[in-house]
Amino acid sequence: MTAPTGEASVLGAPLDSREDPQLLRGEATYIADIELPGTAHMAILGSEVAHARILSIQTKAAEQMPGVLKVATAADFTDVMPLPCIWIPGGVESHFPPHPYGLPGARPVLTGDTVRHVGDAIAVVVAETPRQAAAALAAITVDYEPLPVVTRADQALAEGAPQLHEAVPGNLNAYWTCGDKERTDAAIAAAEVTVELDLVNQRTINSPIEPRGAVGDYHAATGEYTLYASTQGPHNHRFLLSALVLGIPFNKLRVIAPTVGGSFGTKGYLYPDMALVLLLSKALGRPVKWVDTRTGLMNSTVQGRDHRQHVTLAGTRDGRITAVRCTSHANLGAYPSTIGPGVATALMGRSISGMYQIDAAFCEVYAAFTNTVPLGAQRGSGRAEAAFLMERLVDRYAAEIGMDPAEVRRRNLVPAEKFPYDNGLGWTYDSGNYRENFDKALELAGYADMPARKAEARTRGKRLGVGLATYVAICGVGPSTRMSQEGMLGGTWESANIRVHPTGEVTVTVGSASTGQSHGTVFAQVAAAELGIDPANVQVLEGDTLKAPYGQGTYGSRSYSMAAPAVALTARKIRSKLVRAGAVFLGIPEEKVVYAGGGVHEDGNPENAKTFAELAMAMWYGWGLPPEIEPALDETTHFDPPDFNYPFGSHVAVVEIDELTGETEVVSYTAVDDAGNIGNPKIVLGQIEGSILHGLGQALMEAAEYDTDGRLITADLTGYALPRAADAPFFTLGKTVTPSPHNPLGAKGAGEIATVPPAAAVVNAVVDALSDLGVQHIDMPVTPEKVWRVLAGRTAGTGGTGGTAGTGAAAGTGTEGGPR
C-alpha cells in the first residue's frame, strides 16, 4: 500500500459536501423533474390479486379515454426477452426457465398468463398527462381465475403448497450451503452447552423517500435510445437492458442517472418499467415518462431480509464458542430479482460467524418462491441478517452459562494476529483489531455503569436493558473472478478516468453513481490528494454512460473502496507520466525529477520547475515530447481488487421499557465502526448515523405484512412505519482504523455497515430488560404491543415465556404457526 503523495490535509479531511448547496436550494434534478419536450406519461397496472391465471384483459374502454395514446399488454412485447437474474447462488442450479442468452430468466416485462404477486405488472397506459394515464388504468378490467396463495418461504416448501412456476417444482429456487456440515454437527453433538433459537428476520421495505421513475427517449433518426432512470448503476442497467432484454446493440443505449433520492440497494435492480418506457417511446415517437407512487413502490420495488431460521450455537461451560449452525428459509418473492437470490444466500450465509473465531460453522439456505414482491438488497443486506442470528445466539449462550455477554464476546473475538483470517464459511477477513474495537465501544458506552443505571431506571417505572452486537460486513464487491465463483454473471470491477485539461483543471469520471453519498466531493479529494492539487480544481462526473467509463455502480458500500482506488491509481498514472515528461521539459534525468504540489522540479534545484498548470498546457501542445511519451493527459484504470474488504464494528444499545405501556425507547446508542481509512469523515458520519437509524427501524417498527390472500397490508407510509426524528437520541460514535490491504487507499466499505448490528443490539437490549420474566427471545419489530403482552402476562400470573434451557422461546411473536 502506497500512501497518497499529495497534501495530507485533503484526503481524510471533513470538507463540506460540494453537492449540498444545490440540494438545499431544491435545484437538483430528480427523475420526476425531467420533462423532455413532447413527453407522454405512462402508468402501470399492477395485479390486484396475489396469484391467479389471467383469463382476459379488456382494454377497449381505456383506449377510448381522453388523452390516451396507447394501452399495451404482454401481447405487445412478445419479442422482448425476459428480465434476467444475474446472481444465482454459486454452485447450485437455479431451476428457472432460461433466458435466451443462457441466463436465468427472472420475469417478463409484462405478465400475460399468470400473476404471482399483488402489483405484478399486467398492462400499461400512455397518455398525454399523468392524470389521464391514471384514469385510464382504472378503466382496464382483468378477469382473474384465482389460484391458492402462499407468502412464507417455509410454507411454500411444504407438501401440497401452491406452485408458482411450472419449471420450479416445490418452489425451491436453490438449496445452498456453506461451511462444514459434518464437523459442525459433530461439534454440536459433543458440546457441553448448546442453545437454539427460532428467528424471524422480518421482511422490510427500504423506502427511499424518492420513489423510482424512468423516462425513455428514442430517436428514430439514429436508432438510439436514452433512458433516464433512478438507478444506482447506469452502466449495469445499460448492459442488462440493451444486450439482455431489448436485444439492441450496446452502443445504441445511453443510460443517465439524474440526482437519485436515496436507494439503499433497491435502485440497482432491473424493473419492467425501464424497458417499457423505451419500448413505448419507440412505438409512439415521443419521450415516455413514468414516476411511481409510494404505494406502487411498496408493491413492486424489491423488498429485503425475510428469513425464517433455526439456529444453534455450541460452546463450553467457560465461554468458548465451538460451533454455529443455521438453517434458513429465505423468501425470494414471486420472481428472482436481478441479484436477490445471491443476497439471500451467499451474502448472508458466509457472514454468520461474525467477529468470532469458531472452529465449526455451517449454514444452509432454502431459497423459495412465494406470492410476494421479489426480494432484493436492503441497506446492510445479508450481513444484517447474519449479525442478527449470531448476536442473538451469543446472548442466549451467555445467559445459559451465566456469563456477562461482553465477556463471552471478548473471549471469542478473532485475535489481531490471526489476519488474514479464514472464517470457514467462504470469506477471508482482510484485517482487523476486533478486541480494540470492542473494548472501545464498551468504554464509550459506559458499560460498567449499567447495573447502576438499571437500578435508577426502576425507580422511574422503567426497565433498562443493554444490548451488545458486533459484526463483520463483507464490502468491496468485488473481485470479479471471486464473484463469478459466487454465481455472479458479470464483472464487478470499477473504473475511473482522469483528464487533465490544457488549463490545468481536472475532470474525473467514474462508473459508480451516487445516490446521496457526495461522490463529487470525495472523489475530488482522492484525485486532489494524489495529484497534489486543490480539490476545487477537480470536477467529478458520473451517472451518464456516455460521459463516464464503465463500472458497476454503487452498492454494497463499494464506491469508496472500489471506485476511489480506481481514481487514485489513475492519478498515479498521470503523476508518473508527468514525471517522465517533466524530465524532458526540465532537461534532467528522470531520477532527478521530484513531483510535489502538483508540479515537478529538479531534486536540489527548486528553481528548475514547472507548475501543474504549465505541465498541463505543455502536455496539451505535446511539443518536444519523445515518441514514447504520448501528448495529453488522459488515463483510465479498471480496478479489480485481489479480494473483498471487511469492515467491522461493535455497537451498544441501551433501551428503557415502560412498565405500563410496553414502549421501548432507545435512550442511548454507541457505535464504534472500523471502515479502514476514510476519505471524508463528515460524509461518512452522516452515512453511519442514517444507517444506525435504519437498523433501529427494523428492530422497533418496520415490517412488510402480507395478509393470507397475499395483499401487502403495509403498502403506504401510514401502514409501514419508518423511523422519525423523535425515535432516537443523538448517537455516541467512535471509530477504529484498520486499513484494508486490498486497495491502494486502505479503504473499507462504510456507507451501510452501521445498519448491520442495530437490530441485534436492540433486541438483545430488550431481552435483557425482560430477562427476569424468563424471556429468551422476542421477534422484531419489538412493538409496544408485543412487549406489553409479555409484561401483562407476568402481572396476570401466567408466567413468562421462557423455554427450558437450550431452546428458544419466542415471546409474543404475533405470527401464525411456528417457524420452519
Add this chain to the structure above:
Amino acid sequence: MDLTLNVNGLPRQFSAEPSELLVERLRDGLGLTGTKVGCDTGQCGSCVVRLDGSSVKSCLILTAAAAGSEVTTIEGVSGTPDGPLTGLQEALRQEHGTQCGFCTPGMVMALGEFVDRSAATGGEDAPTEPEIREWLTGNLCRCTGYHSVVRGVQRACAAQATARQEG
C-alpha cells in the same frame, strides 16, 4: 375555475380543475419542481411549502383552497434564485444535513418556520433537541437519520442568537 396565487412574491393566474392539488400546480403547472412528492398519504413531508407563513404539506391541500394566499416554495426562500443561502441552509450545509437531498426542500421549508418562531421568541431560550425532533416529526428522511439536520437547526438558532446579541 380561475384562480390566483401569490407564489414566491409574484401573482400567478391560471385555471385549475377543482380536484387539483397544490403540489401539482406548483410542480406541473408552474414548473417549481423543488417541491417533491414522496408519498401518497401526507406522511413524508417532502412537499412542504409555506402558506401565508405556515408550513403545510402541499399534497394535502387543493389548489382552490389556497387561492389568494401567499405561497413560498424552496425556490423562493433565498429571495432570488441565486440569492445567498439562508442561515438555516448554511447551517445545514455546515452540518451536512442532507444526503440524497430528496427530503431536503420540505425540511428547509418546515424548519424555516421553526427557526423563524425561535427568532420571534427573542431567541431567549435555545430550542431543545426534543423540541427540534418533535417539529421534524412530519418530515421523513431515510438517509441522514436526522442527526445532522438537528445539529443544523441547533447551529442556525445559535447563529441567530449570536447575531441578535451582536446586532
